[in-house]
Amino acid sequence: MKDSNYNQQKAEQFSRSLVDVFNKSAIALALSLGHRCGIFATMSSLPASTSQEIADAASLNERYVREWLGTMVTGRVVNYFPETKTYKLPEEHAAFLTDDGEYNFASGMQFVPILAQIEDKLVECVRNGGGVPYSEYPRFHEVMASESSQTVVAALEPFILPLVPGLIEKLEGGIDVLDVGCGSGQAMLKLATLFPNSSFAGYDFSEEGIDRANSEAKELALPNVRFEVRDAAAIGETDSYDLITSFDAIHDQANPAGMLASIHQALRPTGVYLVQDIAGSSYLEKNFEQPAAPWLYTISLTHCMTVSLAYGGEGLGAMWGEEKAVEMMRAAGFANVSLHKLDHDFMNTYYIATK
Ligand SMILES: C[S@@+](CC[C@H](N)C(=O)[O-])C[C@H]1O[C@@H](n2cnc3c(N)ncnc32)[C@H](O)[C@@H]1O
Known part of the structure; x- marks a missing residue:
């Protein structure tokens, strides 16, 4: 009735x-x-x-x-x-x-069939909690690398680096750079090619990603880049880098606060932390303005939140939002955090954080 x-x-x-x-x-x-x-x-x-x-x-x-x-x-x-x-x-x-x-x-x-393949495991998680680790997603690093080449790598020189005034000149002169959650290392491989006077490192806890990055670095015979399997929340270095970057790599961490604190510690006092992460608000009601919001929440549900929960993590999810991101960067000790948008990129927000 x-x-x-x-x-x-x-x-x-x-x-x-x-x-x-x-x-x-x-x-x-x-x-x-x-x-x-x-x-x-x-x-x-x-x-x-x-x-x-x-x-x-x-x-x-x-x-x-x-x-x-x-x-x-x-x-x-x-x-x-x-x-x-x-x-x-x-x-x-x-x-x-x-x-x-x-x-x-x-x-x-390609992310649609990749993410759909974990549905049986997701049903279990929705019923009982828990998560699905990265290793369960077929072809994840391969497809992430090609996505990253399109979005991050292609935009680095013309759009992303110019967000930080004077950064290109510093890279030309020679500085120390670290990318945390580097995946297959596409961003650092590109920068190491463009700026031979600077030294580049990439850390990720995925052996598959780091193996792919190292074999490409070898193929390109780049002497100024290294990639290591490391936990982002336990970098264990102090005042070691002039520039640290994270591309799409904070919100799916098990311990994002630990990662930000670890990055703060590894950055030199005059250094810059440059971040790309999903554009959105921490408030659901404000996300009608994000044209890809259902897609991004679903990616989060089927991957970003879920991989974090697989390691007993916080499960922030891709739509953690700008308000939460700024709050967490400040809590990690960054005194100045500014937000930037690129005209061509409605999917991401860029953050520049300094001590
Ligand atoms: C969405 S991918 C982005 C990869 C890369 N930055 C890119 O743009 O292609 C997130 C990355 O974070 C890495 N990651 C997740 N948790 C990590 C941890 N605790 N320590 C290091 N890396 C981690 C994953 O292995 C994955 O490569």
Whole structure:
């Protein structure tokens, strides 16, 4: 028996929006698959082509490619010409689905299937508490490295370093830099290449991440960078660095307060702590303004909060928010903390903290 206030129109509108959720989730999975199989990269250089021509050019199975194209065409990602049974990826779409464009969303979509794979474990956690450790997420460091190359590495020189006045000149002259929670070390590898007079270090507790970073450093024959497996909350160094960075690495720590205190101790008195973390408010009601808020809360639910809880941690989560971030940096001893936004990057907030 429905309540007398039951609004049939509102109910129907909501059910239509749920169909849209089905469609968009399906497109997300298909975008990830298309990226991994190299179909977008192939299609971006092809004229309107048949499914057989696309499959041949990408060395793939035509039947699968044709079904995938069904999602892409009805999802308005790829154009279809029925008279010739040909398909074309518009240039404006290729700009956001390949590595040659502005941002490769198809690469970012890989997180959807990665995170979905831990659902059985998550059900257990939702019922009984606990968490899921990093090691349970297949391909996490690989995909994180490519995401980081797109977001952090590409923006370092033109946008992120200039946030700190005079920093580029100091890096040119030669300073000591540490990246905490460095993952596969993409940021430090880039800076070590750009600034040969400076010394760079990256710490992460993931052996997989550090192994990837070290083998890339070896390949590039970089003498000014080192990577070590270390717990961020126990760096154990004092007044050792002029610049310390963390990219997307505070909120999923088991002990974020310990990490910030450890970084404060390792920073020289005139040093700078430069942080990138998810843009959002600590107050749920303010996050309607974050265009990717449901995505970010879900990433947090299925990964960031959950990996922290796996180690008995605080479980801050990706949407810990700017208010909490500033409070925690101040509590760690940073006297000055300023917030910065980059025009092209609505996903992140940048913090500059000094002693
Ligand atoms: C979201 S990833 C970001 C990685 C990297 N900064 C990037 O932008 O690609 C967070 C990183 O924090 C690392 N991490 C988590 N807890 C840690 C701890 N206690 N000590 C050191 N690293 C930790 C993880 O292994 C992971 O590589």
